[in-house]
Amino acid sequence: MRLLEGKVAIVTGAGQGIGKSEALYLSKLGAAVVVNDRGRENGKGQSFADQVVNEIKQAGGAAVANYSDVSDWNAAKAMIDQAVGTFGGLDILLCNAGIVRDRVCYNMSEAEWDDVIRVHLKGHFAPTRFAAAYWREQVRQTGKPASGRIIYTSSEAGLFGHFGQVNYASAKAGITGLCLTAAVKLEKFGVTVNTISPRARTPMTEGTFGKFVVPHGQFDEQNPDNIAPWIGFLCTDAAANISGQIFVVYGGTVSLMSPWPTKAEIKRQAAWTIEELVVEAQRIMPGLTARPPDFPVNPVDLLAGSQGAP
Ligand SMILES: NC(=O)c1ccc[n+]([C@@H]2O[C@H](COP(=O)([O-])OP(=O)(O)OC[C@H]3O[C@@H](n4cnc5c(N)ncnc54)[C@H](O)[C@@H]3O)[C@@H](O)[C@H]2O)c1
16 A cells, blocks of 8 residues: 555646656655646647646556646636546645746836746645635534645745845745644644745756756756655655644755744833844844944934935
8 A cells, every 4th residue: 555545636836847756756655646737848839737647647647637827716726626526535735836037126027026926825825725625624524634735835045035036035935924824724624734945956947047967876966856755755644743844855855944933132011212222232133233333323314325325
């Protein structure tokens, strides 16, 4: 008996890159897979989703293609309905689809901002919304926990920031907030919600950074197939108590990240004045603060100075 035998999974953006590896891997573990991807070869050839569905079927697995934009509200509902209608239920929602529209913040267009926030953030929430409603109804009807799994895909850009990616980093940080909140809400239905921040050689990263060198005769750290086993594990019963966690997954490394710890703090039962805060800030961030020699300065003078800056 395979580890995910009888389970039904949706993998979004599964036509290429990391999502494709994940869909193939979940299928090898026994899951039936809804392979979502709206992309096509060269924009008009064979659909990426169809290619992966064919690969799964040729290997003896069960899969069906879904071609919709994950950020389309009604299409997201239809995708959940498709999984239930085709395979009789839903156990795993793996949100992976994404795009990049990199540009320095002062040159970014409104469309570049909106598209990236929409595809990543709404594209994670919309399927979650309808999967959660499905699992809630299952619990109501059966009286048993749904044992559902939601896995999101963030990025280290969202955890640490990255040059040229204000839109992408904001969307990816939003996904971790969505994860932490959905994990709390869905716990009572027996549904876990976790997030990975992967690193791999894919059409997305090669499109951004250029062709990667594939090593010969040594471990290929950038191979997207390295990510899938951790996803597989999170989907098993052995991971039933793991929820609300963020993992960086790369090569042979899985890092469990800690949520924002308090590094230092000033605290009292009264508001601070700015003069006091200059002193307190130096106390808790001695390496980062330099008290202006003539502090307090007149804010109007500061503004006037910045206007004249190059
Ligand atoms: N590759 C990395 O190193 C890396 C690092 C950090 C985060 N990620 C994240 O991992 C995920 C997968 O990245 P990848 O590198 O495999 O990318 P990729 O571009 O190789 O594959 C993404 C797939 O998503 C599909 N897609 C895009 N928008 C869609 C939409 N609205 N609806 C449905 N499908 C859509 C594309 O057609 C494509 O096939 C993304 O969320 C990405 O942001 C990747």
